[in-house]
Amino acid sequence: MDKFFKDFEKHPALYVALMAALASIPLSHFDPDAHLISFLVLGAVLLLTYQLLQLTHWIGDWKLRGLLLLIAIILGFVLSFHPLGNQSVLDIVLLVLFSFVFILKRFNRQIERGEITQPSDILLHKYPDSYRDDLARAKELCVTGTNLRRIFTDYIPCLRDVLQNGGRIMAIIGKPGSDAVKYGALQETGKLTDGLIRAFSGRLESSLHGLKDLTQKAWDRVEVSTVDFPLGFGLDIVDRKSADGIIYVRHYPLDAGVDKPIMVLRPNEPDWFKFYLDQFEKHLSLSQPWPQVIRVPTTLRATETPSAAESHSANEALHAIGALANKIGFTSDASQLQQGFLFPYREDEYRTFIEQAEYFFMLVISGKLVGFVLAHSSSKMNAFPRHEVYDHIAQLASEPSIIVRQICIDPDYRFNQYGRMLYNELFAEASSQYQTALTFIWEQPLNLPSIKFHKKIGWEKKEMYALKNPDGVKTSVGIWRRSLRPQRVLHPN
Numbered sequence: 001m002d003k004f005f006k007d008f009e010k011h012p013a014l015y016v017a018l019m020a021a022l023a024s025i026p027l028s029h030f031d032p033d034a035h036l037i038s039f040l041v042l043g044a045v046l047l048l049t050y051q052l053l054q055l056t057h058w059i060g061d062w063k064l065r066g067l068l069l070l071i072a073i074i075l076g077f078v079l080s081f082h083p084l085g086n087q088s089v090l091d092i093v094l095l096v097l098f099s100f101v102f103i104l105k106r107f108n109r110q111i112e113r114g115e116i117t118q119p120s121d122i123l124l125h126k127y128p129d130s131y132r133d134d135l136a137r138a139k140e141l142c143v144t145g146t147n148l149r150r151i152f153t154d155y156i157p158c159l160r161d162v163l164q165n166g167g168r169i170m171a172i173i174g175k176p177g178s179d180a181v182k183y184g185a186l187q188e189t190g191k192l193t194d195g196l197i198r199a200f201s202g203r204l205e206s207s208l209h210g211l212k213d214l215t216q217k218a219w220d221r222v223e224v225s226t227v228d229f230p231l232g233f234g235l236d237i238v239d240r241k242s243a244d245g246i247i248y249v250r251h252y253p254l255d256a257g258v259d260k261p262i263m264v265l266r267p268n269e270p271d272w273f274k275f276y277l278d279q280f281e282k283h284l285s286l287s288q289p290w291p292q293v294i295r296v297p298t299t300l301r302a303t304e305t306p307s308a309a310e311s312h313s314a315n316e317a318l319h320a321i322g323a324l325a326n327k328i329g330f331t332s333d334a335s336q337l338q339q340g341f342l343f344p345y346r347e348d349e350y351r352t353f354i355e356q357a358e359y360f361f362m363l364v365i366s367g368k369l370v371g372f373v374l375a376h377s378s379s380k381m382n383a384f385p386r387h388e389v390y391d392h393i394a395q396l397a398s399e400p401s402i403i404v405r406q407i408c409i410d411p412d413y414r415f416n417q418y419g420r421m422l423y424n425e426l427f428a429e430a431s432s433q434y435q436t437a438l439t440f441i442w443e444q445p446l447n448l449p450s451i452k453f454h455k456k457i458g459w460e461k462k463e464m465y466a467l468k469n470p471d472g473v474k475t476s477v478g479i480w481r482r483s484l485r486p487q488r489v490l491h492p493n
Contacts, residue, residue, distance in 0.1 A: 124262040127248065131236075134246055136161040138238040144172040144283055145234035146184035146252070147204040150259070156210060163218040166309040170223045171211055172280075172287050174204055178228035187230060190255025208290070215364060216294045218313050220320075223366045225287035234259065235280055243267055247276050289366045291418060293425040296321065296360040296372065317362065318354060320369040322347045328408055330445065339411045340449035341442075349385055356383050359402060361425050363409075363418055371409040373422040375402050377434070389440050389477055392465055396479065397438060402430045404439035420457055431484040440465070440477040454480055 135141060135158035143151055148171065151159070162169055174180030185200035186192045208224075215222040236248040249263035265273045297314045306314070325344035331337070345353070353360055353374055363371040376384065378401045381394050393403060404426075409418050430437070441450045443464060455461075459482045466476045 124264060125260060127262055128264065131248065132158055134238050134248075135159070135236065138162050139165075139167045139242075140170070140239055141167060142170045142172075142235065142237040142240060142280060144231065144280065145250075146174040146180055146187070146231050147200060148173050148207040148210075148234075149203045150250075151236070152207045152210040159214055160217070163214060163221060164307050164309060166221075166312075168221045168223075169214060169218075170225075170284075172225050172227060172283050173207060173211070173290075174231070175226035175228045175288070175290075176201060176204060176208070178226075180226075180228055180230050183230035187252050187254055211290075212292050212294060215292050216297065218309060219294060219297065219362070219364045219369075220313055220316050220367050221309075224290040224292065225284065225366070226290045227283060227287045229286075231283070235276060237277070237280060240277055240280070245273075247273060249276055291363055291365045291370070291416075291421065293361050293363050293421055296354050296362050298354045317369070318347065318351055321350050321362070321372055324369055324372070324408065324410060325350075325406070328411060337445070337447075338449065339414070340408070340447055340453075341445075342406050342408055345385070345406075352384065353405070356380065357405075359426050359430055361422055363422055365413070369410075370413045371407075371418050371422055373407040373426055374405040375426055375430070375437070376405070377401075378403055378438075388467055389465065393438050393440065393479060396462070397436075399436065400434055401436045401438050402426075402434050402484075404437055419453055423457060427482075427484050435484055437482040437484055439480050439482075441480055442475075443478050444474060444476040451478070454482075458482060 132155065135155055139162075141159070141162050145151070159169060174184055181201050181204060182192070182197055184204075185196045188200060189196050211222065211224050215224070231252065233252055234250045236250075237245070238247075239245040240247075245267055247263075247265040249265065250259035251261060251263075252259060263272075265276060267273050297310070297317050322344070325342060328336075328339065328341055329344045330341045353376070357374060357376040357380070359373070359375040361373050362369055378394065378397045381390060381403065384405075390403070407419060407422060409422075427437070439454075439459075441447055441454060443451075459480045461478045462481050463479050464476055465479055466474070469475055
């Protein structure tokens with residue numbers, strides 16, 4: 001009804017002019033006993049009744065519907081037998097009646113066109129049939145939930161469709177080990193035991209693995225954040241800035257077994273639509289970006305023909321790796337040397353590594369590359385650019401090993417254990433086939449940050465090797481070794 005009154009206020013002059021025109025007609029010449037007037041009045045009342053029936057169907061209240069219908073019938077009989085033209089109150093009522101018919105007709109037409117949402121389309125017991133298609137068509141899909149178990153159980157193909165078509169996904173989920181897990185389990189089951197918390201945590205970890213798989217497909221178009229507090233509701237927001245946007249709100253009642261009620265909101269319900277958009281923004285502002293280690297994507301090893309979106313993501317990864325390597329490339333600037341350095345490869349050389357190196361991982365945060373580790377097996381030494389130091393390492397390798405060529409973290413993201421996370425992923429995958437890892441670290445020029453970091457996480461320096469540079473410049477490196485053992489994956493606190 002609020003929409004109805006707003007519509008009335010928007011065009012009041014139209015209805016005032018209509019009533020004035022009708023009032024100006026000299027009605028006294030009509031025969032009070034003429035049946036024509038009675039039929040006109042009765043017709044107007046029937047039209048009003050029809051409009052009222054449509055309106056009450058929209059309201060969904062059968063008691064109110066019956067009451068309005070009864071009032072309309074009584075009013076129709078009274079007016080149809082009333083003589084017009086004596087300037088009585090009922091004459092005025094008749095004029096208002098005609099005006100009200102036009103207002104209701106316009107209002108009901110807006111309902112038919114979908115310009116106004118019916119209450120029965122807002123509060124639902126379950127998701128409508130259009131839910132799956134709405135998710136899949138999204139150009140931007142924002143999802144929030146304590147563990148997102150429902151969407152990763154039933155609707156993961158829709159998320160893949162979003163990325164396949166070049167769309168973006170933003171996800172907010174509970175942080176492992178936080179109060180979000182504890183109270184999320186309580187919300188879901190109504191109880192709080194260690195077993196229930198572990199089960200809830202397992203479902204959350206499963207969803208995070210699902211998000212990692214999506215990030216692997218489109219690392220630059222998937223953003224994952226976590227919250228350490230319980231959520232009272234979850235959101236699925238399709239194209240939040242579009243006129244065709246839609247928000248599905250699922251409430252998390254205590255020990256109800258299912259999420260309900262389900263609210264469906266569109267931009268033509270501006271108050272609540274904006275309210276939940278603001279809630280999403282607030283959750284996002286209180287969340288922490290979740291780092292993910294994935295393989296550097298390549299389309300050359302793909303088992304299926306890559307889409308245009310996948311090819312774009314692979315090319316973007318190549319460019320981002322080159323840009324980050326150049327950002328921390330060797331320089332004579334003393335202040336920059338304190339952050340660590342490397343000697344970048346050319347982009348075509350990085351492309352070769354992406355295509356052939358078995359262990360090339362990148363660390364992604366909110367669609368941005370913040371680090372990578374490049375390694376390969378000792379058996380592939382000859383497949384890559386030759387260098388004196390790698391010839392020496394090959395002679396030292398008494399058994400099959402992995403050779404770490406480069407590891408780097410964006411200086412803006414240092415001191416978050418991200419380098420450890422990259423090595424954890426590398427060691428976890430390589431330790432089933434290899435017993436040792438080998439690398440070198442520059443000592444002249446001195447790369448002190450890298451030396452400290454590798455020593456801290458268990459690498460041991462085996463020897464120093466002086467490079468035989470033809471230009472006579474003295475340079476040397478330390479050869480480092482690491483025994484491979486299964487590593488527990490660590491996430492930053």
